Amino acid sequence: MSRNPYVREVPKTSWFFRQPRYMRYMAREVTSFFIGAFSLLLVVGLKRLSEGPEAFQGFLDALRGPWGVLFCLAALVAAVYHSTSWFNVTPQAMPIQRGEEFVPGKMIVGAHYAVWAVVSLIVLFMGI
Amino acid sequence: MSERQIQLEVLRYDPETDREPRFQTYTVPCLNEWVVLDALNYVKDNLDTTVSYRWSCHMAVCGSCGMMINGEPKLACKAFIHEYPDQIRVEPMAHFPIERDLVTVVEDFITKFASVKPYLIPKEDKPVSAGEFKQTPAELMKFKQYTLCINCMLCYAACPQYGLVPEFLGPAAISMAHRYNQDSRDGGRDQRQEVIASHEGVWECSFVGACSEVCPKHVDPAGALQQVKVASTIDWYKEHLMPWSKK
Ligand code: SF4
Numbered sequence: 001m002s003r004n005p006y007v008r009e010v011p012k013t014s015w016f017f018r019q020p021r022y023m024r025y026m027a028r029e030v031t032s033f034f035i036g037a038f039s040l041l042l043v044v045g046l047k048r049l050s051e052g053p054e055a056f057q058g059f060l061d062a063l064r065g066p067w068g069v070l071f072c073l074a075a076l077v078a079a080v081y082h083s084t085s086w087f088n089v090t091p092q093a094m095p096i097q098r099g100e101e102f103v104p105g106k107m108i109v110g111a112h113y114a115v116w117a118v119v120s121l122i123v124l125f126m127g128i
Numbered sequence: 129m130s131e132r133q134i135q136l137e138v139l140r141y142d143p144e145t146d147r148e149p150r151f152q153t154y155t156v157p158c159l160n161e162w163v164v165l166d167a168l169n170y171v172k173d174n175l176d177t178t179v180s181y182r183w184s185c186h187m188a189v190c191g192s193c194g195m196m197i198n199g200e201p202k203l204a205c206k207a208f209i210h211e212y213p214d215q216i217r218v219e220p221m222a223h224f225p226i227e228r229d230l231v232t233v234v235e236d237f238i239t240k241f242a243s244v245k246p247y248l249i250p251k252e253d254k255p256v257s258a259g260e261f262k263q264t265p266a267e268l269m270k271f272k273q274y275t276l277c278i279n280c281m282l283c284y285a286a287c288p289q290y291g292l293v294p295e296f297l298g299p300a301a302i303s304m305a306h307r308y309n310q311d312s313r314d315g316g317r318d319q320r321q322e323v324i325a326s327h328e329g330v331w332e333c334s335f336v337g338a339c340s341e342v343c344p345k346h347v348d349p350a351g352a353l354q355q356v357k358v359a360s361t362i363d364w365y366k367e368h369l370m371p372w373s374k375k
């Protein structure tokens with residue numbers, strides 16, 4: 001009896017199409033690009049601001065254009081998906097044990113949503 | 129007792145004659161309460177004695193019957209026929225080389241598992257006369273979940289990262305290291321950190337979470353790995369920003 005193990009290659013670029021759970025993972029990873037892009041946009045905004053009121057007004061006008069609105073909407077959807085997908089796994093990464101029991105995962109996730117809501121409200125409040 | 133005909137497609141590979149695997153289909157009269165392993169045993173006993181697969185306990189304890197069932201890593205003894213359509217496809221666990229039919233080559237896992245020192249390394253030697261190492265229920269709870277691992281390797285079959293980077297130490301081995309690190313009687317963390325906090329260790333994990341979704345014993349290896357990342361990161365900060373805090 002001779003051994004002759006057969007190795008099945010994993011397709012390097014299309015593996016994530018094999019399973020819905022891999023697709024969900026990829027969605028989480030891909031949405032981070034939007035968050036990166038939005039951060040860059042903020043940096044550009046800061047630069048414009050430093051260049052004076054006119055430059056900054058131009059930046060704001062561009063944002064109000066159809067492409068600006070479209071991008072902001074897409075970034076918002078992506079950021080919500082990305083953030084919630086991380087919030088929902090926090091109990092796995094940060095379990096809290098009290099005595100012999102673990103704090104229910106729902107409470108850890110809930111706390112994240114609560115802090116998110118509070119921070120969003122503060123930002124909204126400062127914007128008005 | 130109701131009976132149902134299913135078409136069981138089995139991936140076959142004979143290392144002596146086959147250049148690559150092929151599917152062979154068997155028609156199996158199944159009872160409603162059967163699991164996929166029963167169907168395989170029916171094939172072996174009545175239709176084709178040459179089909180090879182591993183199993184032992186038939187009760188989700190030994191961890192030897194892991195295979196891909198309709199593309200999903202499952203224990204064949206825990207996969208009930210009534211949860212499947214009339215066509216059931218069984219393949220050897222993904223990401224492992226095929227030895228023969230549904231039997232995979234698992235040396236890689238065994239070597240990795242041993243490398244994390246999955247046993248108690250007491251903090252100090254204690255003579256037997258000094259009595260047992262005591263532990264409170266709360267201290268036990270800290271790691272109990274990880275002791276449930278049956279080394280079935282389904283988490284490796286689920287982990288795309290292990291498929292892409294075979295050097296990755298993988299979910300079960302790191303979870304087992306974490307299990308001992310969390311144990312109040314253990315003092316071997318430093319020895320295990322060298323292996324698990326490396327690049328091929330926990331940092332190869334990108335938290336896909338597939339391991340925890342397929343684990344038949346609810347070990348939650350993905351959770352263990354993230355906790356190891358958090359602890360290793362804290363180690364790094366302590367070492368670089370607070371060198372005086374060295375243990
Ligand atoms: S962690 Fe779960 S899936 Fe992985 S080997 Fe252990 S029991 Fe099997």
Ligand code: FES
Nearest residue numbers: 185186191193205
């Ligand atoms: S036969 Fe033991 S786990 Fe399935």
